[in-house]
Amino acid sequence: MKIPMLDLGEQYQSMKEEVMSVLDEVMSSSRFILGDNVKKLETDVAEYSSAGYGIGVGNGSDAIHIALQAAGVGEGDEVITTAFTFFATGGSIVRTGATPVFVDIDPVTFNIDPAKIESAITEKTKAVIPVHLYGQMADMGAIKAIAEKYDLIIVEDAAQAIGAKQNGKNVGELGAAATYSFFPTKNLGAYGDGGMIVTNDEELAEKAKVIRVHGSKPKYYHHVLGYNSRLDELQAAILNVKFPYLDAWSQARRQKAKYYTDKLAEHLQGVIQTPIQKDGNYHVFHQYTLRVPNRDELQEYLKNQGIATMIYYPCPLHMQPVFKDLGYTEGDLPESEKAAREAISLPMYPELKQEDQDYIIEKIIKFYKQPVGASTLESDIQFI
Structure with a gap:
């Protein structure tokens, strides 16, 4: 795919x-x-x-x-x-x-x-x-x-x-x-x-x-x-x-975000952090962004499975070369720096098909449930 x-x-x-x-x-x-x-x-x-x-x-x-x-x-x-x-x-x-x-940032949002x-x-x-x-x-x-x-x-x-x-x-x-x-x-x-x-x-x-x-x-x-x-x-x-069409598209994004979250949380609770909508907020999910361990390895694995992902953002602004004269150093904003190492965004758009989401979710679960390269039958990790 x-x-x-x-x-x-x-x-x-x-x-x-x-x-x-x-x-x-x-x-x-x-x-x-x-x-x-x-x-x-x-x-x-x-x-x-x-x-x-x-x-x-x-x-x-x-x-x-x-x-x-x-x-x-x-x-x-x-x-x-x-x-x-x-x-x-x-x-x-x-x-x-x-x-x-x-x-610095709130690590939850x-x-x-x-x-x-x-x-x-x-x-x-x-x-x-x-x-x-x-x-x-x-x-x-x-x-x-x-x-x-x-x-x-x-x-x-x-x-x-x-x-x-x-x-x-x-x-x-x-x-x-x-x-x-x-x-x-x-x-x-x-x-x-x-x-x-x-x-x-x-x-x-x-x-x-x-x-x-x-x-x-x-x-x-x-x-x-x-x-x-x-x-x-x-x-x-x-x-x-x-x-x-905007409101309908926003609602479709929210539904797809819930589907991702429900399935991923069911199998990877405590392993990855799915997006959290704060009380009182109406989240329109421009991106569906996870916090994950081994982020770069996961991205490469998903790429090899035909799944596009994005990292928003790999270098926080206080560490950008153009802003070096402002005097920030590594460690000044630890939550931003940690997010830059852990955040990864999955495909998200109103027309995203459920079977595509199932495939993405399945591959993420496989990555964390079993070391990449180990020999486990695909049927062992079917869950939908």
Whole structure:
């Protein structure tokens, strides 16, 4: 068998006619930049996020950068965030002129540990970026309490968590702004790059709109140094087709995650750690990520069985060569470093077939129940 991490082809075939129809409409209109499709998507995603404003931008990285700049983060400021995330989180902070301050994670959720934030605050701290990793929100109640105590700006990095909830609250209504990525692999993915900022702050929204068009308002009059970062009209049209399916896709991901967890826990309880959804959270499972012993050996074994896996992320940000001048050393953030050695993500997408999951689960159990290479009949480990 050959099982990919993600199969976008099947999803495309299910909506091919709709996609081709809207692309033809855009091409026929000759309106390719910030047209009606972008406006519709901004309105719909903002409403979905319980936010008053949506600002479409070129990608998820720019969304973080522009949100921070629009919120007033800049030279001389510090921004606290997690070390266990994609590079864009830390890189976007540096692009504003601010300095990232990395703190450790909750080993259960892989998200930033609120208990580590307060001790990292200095007189230069301006903002905090919680990353809702793998589709589960960080502990926003605790983070918001700290932010209010120290007058800090919260920008939620929700690149992997569109549709996630916490205690009935949506991503986008618990901070100054939240940012999304529409990279093709995301739960709501375009057929190229794209991103969005959502916010309830009218002033921040207006500044973000100006920044995304070279800082101009009106056109050709530039009051701030901005960027060319606009969500493409063609991509917005595709996302408008996909958006009505998002909740059903999230539910399908949750069902497949439960299936993985039930079967793996039945046979490997105490050997591996399956994802844990914290009370009050609605996890949308952008990734289904395990903690396992012998992670690299397991990945190689599964590869040889035709099963794709991914390691998100093998090197935490505080250990990245580009950030060496920040002065972190190995051992400073032990939970992030441990996660980087143990985390592995299995195939996860709405169209993933149960027989494929059965095959994946069977091979993982075989790996841990018996040393690789030993002679045991396949029938000895059948369980479904």
